[in-house]
Amino acid sequence: MPHTPRILWTDDEIDLLRPHVLFLEDKGYAVDTAANGADAINLVREQAYDLVLLDEQMPGMDGLETLTEIKRLRADVPVVMVTKSEEERLMEEALGERISDYLTKPVNPSQILLTCKRLLERTRLRQESTAQGYLQSFGEIGHAVDTARTADAWVTLYQRLVRYDMELQGDEGARQIFHDQYQKANRAFGQFVEDRYADWVATDRSRDDERPLLSHEVVAQHVLPHVEADDAPVVFFVIDCMRYDQWQMLRPLLQDRFDMQVDFHFGILPTATPYARNAIFSGLLPRDFVERFPQVWAGEDTEHSRNQHEELLLQQLVKRHRMQLNLRYDKLITTDDGRSFAQSVHNVTQHDLAAVVVNFVDILAHSRSDSDVLKELAPNEPAYRSLTRTWFEHSWLLEALQSLAAQGATVVLTTDHGAIRSLRSSKVIGDRETSTALRYKYGRNLQCDEEDAVFVRNPETFGLPQHSLSTNYIFAKEDFYFVYPTNFHHYENRYRDTMQHGGISMEEMMLPVATLTPKSRA
Template sequence: MAVATILWVDDEIENLQSQKLFLENKGYEVHTRTNGFDAVDFVKDNTLDVVLLDETMPGITGLETLQKIKEVKNIPVVMITKNETENLMEEAIGSQITDYLIKPVNPNQVLLCLKKIIDNKRLVAEKTTSAYQQQFRNLFMVLNSNPDYNEWMDIYKKLVYWELEMEKSNSPEMQEVFQTQKQEANTEFFKFISKNYANWINAKGDDAPVMSHTLFKQKILPQVKKGETTFFILIDNLRLDQWKAIQPIFMESFRIEEEDTFYSILPTATQYSRNAIFSGLLPVDIEKNFPSQWKNDDEEGSKNLYEEDFFKAQLKRLKKDDIKFSYTKVLHHNDGQQLVNNIHNLLNNDLNIIVYNFVDMLSHARTEMEVLKELAGDETSYRSITKSWFEHSPLHQALKKVADKNINLILATDHGSVRVNTPCKVIGDKQTTANLRYKHGRNLNYEAKDVLAFRDPRHAGLPVPNVNSSYIFARENAYLCYPNNYNYYVNYYRNTFQHGGVSMEEMLIPFVRMTSK
């Protein structure tokens, strides 16, 4: 059985018979043609894996033949040339050759080139699987060595790295092993947060990670300088793996200076975590300082209307109110177009805050719309949709317009999301909130092992909506359902992306600092 089918096009093909024989002995099926016209006809009528194409031939040249082949089929083409001039190489690469070889070529050179093209996926998959097998034990040992909050950030970065690498592997068994290890990590992470979260919230010293309410003070404002322009982009609900999916697009225009994670506060939900970021306060203190602006889950009205006011107050508190800043929130496509049109005017400010609300809408819409459940059925496709959105988004257009200016760019998010699969029953009175990953209310009834519970919300830095209200947060990939209509809700929400609870995906979120190239 042939390894792959090759077409070799060269006007002196009779001189290459020994090479042809060598490849055939290696299992390749090799067809030959002596000119471009015949080559294009052959490509039209046959299934091929690679074309080896001579650059100088009578009739039409190799570059012209390449163009005609690409019009017929998207197939890997290796250009073989005597000519090493730079402009020819640039033209060939610009015409989408897969590789090129310089004459005279030896048989092993050609074989290596073919292996690289045809066997690349298989070789990468095998290498990934064996490398992960070696890492598996290391990760397992780290998980069991009582990691601190910095080590947890490293563990999650490694897991995201391997999750992306596993996409290259065609081994369902190894992917299953990886998913099991990720699940174990989330189990340990839940125990870690349960044990330490209240201490961080009440920490008076430095013994706490950077969290939503300390992000500006510790990570962003130290980067803002008078007379320089800094953009702070907050993409709502962006997980670390989704950042990794869009990172290559940023790297076309920007240089990454720092790539880190920080901890979202609980609940990992927009009204809590994002208000905490802009106010520099925990929700219990936001309610105290801004009683008319803070709204609890069960109150009517939008919960994120006052971010700009909260931010002004934070600047004043930190004695940084001489910073000239703008605040832009993009909720609809029209807002995005306005941002594209207005981006140059923002260059006069020290700091420009842009809150972009697409990924959150995607995750909510995916829950409601069958077509999006198909398009974003799992983590891989969820990342893919995020990348496709960003590539064609007004945000990307706007940033490209200022990429040639001397700017600093900081990207972060308010929280992530987790794909839920484990339903847990919760009983509460009429005042109990409807969120799937966290709930607050009086007389909550639940299995203690399923949740992180705060009988006194103030221990978690949260307001007390009603007397005797407590908060519970779902662990790992659990979601909280009421007993009434239980089966309907279990099936409706299973395998959807939700946020508000305790998981690495929701709490360990990206912080990235970039400069223009």
Template sequence: MTQPLSRILWADDEIDLLRPHILFLESKGYDVTSVTNGTDAVEKVKAGRYDVVLLDEQMPGMGGLETLSRIKDLAPEVPVVMVTKSEEEHLMEEALGGQISDYLTKPVNPSQVLLTCKRLLERARLRSERASQAYLQAFGEITRMLMNPLSHAEWVELYLKLVRYDLELEGDENVRQVLDDQFREANRAFGRYIEEVYAGWIARCDEAPDEHRPVLSHEVVPRFVFPALDEKRPVLFFVIDCMRYDQWLEFEKLLYPLFEIEKDFHYSILPTATPYARNAVFSGLLPRDIARRYPKIWEGGEDDEHSRNRYEEPFLRDLLERKRRKHVRLRYEKLIGSQDGREFAARVSEYPQNDLSAIVVNFVDILAHSRSDSDVLKEIAPDERAYRALTRTWFEHSWLYQAFQELAGIDCTLVVTTDHGAIRSLHATKVIGDRETSTALRYKYGRNLKCDERHAIFVRDPRDFGLPAPGINTNYIIAKEDYYFVYPTNYHHYLNLYRDTMQHGGASMQEMILPVVTMRPKR
């Protein structure tokens, strides 16, 4: 099967003088379409696909910069090379801003044009090949790491490596399959690691995090938000529900021009679910201690979203008071729908008038659940890469990005984190429990729960995991890897219903290893 010709569109009002250049490009295997003005260039882009556009800056009628703007509206991904009579500063700014991919100064020679087009056309392929080679070279190193005991910091390092290759590998499906298999093997080993060490982490929660124990959910505010408050600058604390590290990296690309970014990590407590992890973030307490301090709150079942998930503000106020910071002027917002978000963005400049603003953003969690419930979204985002791209597309056009852009012009500090991540659940495991057993798919609590011990962490004494025991003989099971729990009754129906859905609550790197990002405006 022959490769399709790369298509070049060249717009220049003196295109007849460039005929030798066009013939030279065609002799090198390119399909070149030429036009003499910006209007025709825009119509050509409307009508068909081009791989590179060469654009004369100074054309009569619609000039080069206006034509550039129109082309970018129609095809934002197509690289545009501006051809100009002088190296002007604004062109460098356009190049740095991503509007143009390169620029050439007249008079141009054919070889110069060829090299520029070749570099732009083959950049993606060369980048993909380099990423594939780099990953294959690192494969053995990652395998060796998995064969040895790792510390919590080394697990973060390993997870970051795998995420980086997941982001970089694009074209080579064979190499991607190798990475997917290694990612799953790493999560298998990670589940065994958490099973071995987690109770020890909880037992040492009275001690400061160190090389033996990471920062956990209930330590995020004292560890990262309080030091920012001590700088005597307004702090906005964002908790983006269900945001994974790879999704944050997509957001970060857009935020780098605006903020100085400092990145740390914490581990979500188990289960990696909102009633446990997010309440721990805001209260500064483990779930067993929340249940003791607020028994009436914890009496409500976690399946009732209006029971345990609506007390973040009183939890945070109590934490400030316990840590002798009750003088802090606090503002709290939970943003669930897009209307909430737009109203927040419209008045975001008011928030730095408070010492601390805590903002819960629910959209990423809604997106994860929507993908699980919607065949259309599952088709739009059939795999991890597409799901990540969908999240980036939302953020790029969202009220949240708009709010961050405005905050970048205000003297304040932003601390951004999440309560837990999510994993694409692809394998079912049978569970047996009574009718009082909780309904979540990645973790359950009840009496005498049974499932394949290879697929779950059994928590026989909830206190060892910092968890409350709703009744005598209560135990928890927490899914490892990408398993989800299904009852034997109607097994195949629920197996197919929940397979390939985004879930949280279990013990995987995607759910537990979470970024804590401190951002300060560059301006």
């Protein structure tokens, strides 16, 4: 049965308002009444209310005193103050979010009804409106998926899909339709990348307007121009494994301090830290990076062992651009690292360019894969996004960014790759030398279902290092993950519904580059 909203109306002349109470009850609300603040508090203590209507001027305990006690008992209940005059302090109370609204006496039934609907049903009405808007746009979005031929078209489509993904709540039917369409879009995006990626790698971006900015071009395009043009210090953040939808959750927490310009770059393949983040800091494709810095690439092939030289790579990149800069580099892995950075963030602005790698979001993605508790807290995409926002809202990183805004620093914030919730397995066959990642593999004589993956027989064409003459690469498309035939069902179940990266999907490849300019400099 649908929930019947329950209202508490407190007024010392409540008997005179009986017609208004009956009117609300006729409209489907359950209304309790109280003639004074003490009775209202007792009712709130015993009963959960969806809304409280509260007279400001009552004998004994007045409205504001009653409000304070109600909020102590039920901090989240919306309270509408009913007053005889529009006083400035009531507006201040509303702005301070102690009250949700106020009404001036005499009130009429329609006025009360509209206020109740707005406060009690706005979520449902907004959800219904969003679902209706999406269903009306279904055909248009489908056409956009079928006809997207450029990177810009895909970025525009992806932004639209993310907006619906974040807003489309409450209507399970509409969400299922959306899920199917989103999956179709990711399938088409995989084909788009398979068809175009070799051309992107082979073509200079200045000669092809339709070619997207790639990872290795981010610093030259979005960071160094600010160092040259701005008098202010520039701080470059790379938040490992941050998707665009996660950025959209963080953005509102920064908008009061910064003006923001958000662009996109496409993550290089594989969309994994050893490749993508080295590309960002070196300004080179993996193929050229390995040729120029073989000592960096040598050694154990793990997620982070090949990312220990990013400061050196950035120095070399700046040198190739014939710039002499006072550089600083920080890699923040633990919470203690982050707190220490935030406490001394004033030192960061003493450099022309500071680069900061933040590992927490990547740790969150991997921890969700390994922890039943985190998987319970974030069982789906909306919950995963909310978990990211909760961390950021109370994090040292937000504190540091606020401090940088106060110091007038320009902040460029991006990521090396995103991640996708991997839900479907795909069998792969390789020898014992094959790499171990779940969304991409390289090795000799790899075999897999080519419907599920992009198969790269000539790594050179994808800007990738060729470890031997017979090296192949495969990249999982959509939400597939690779599993070997041996103990297939065990590993299929183990890795299903984990956050993975390295393959080809909208989430992993279309990445925000946000330029944050402090409003204090405007």
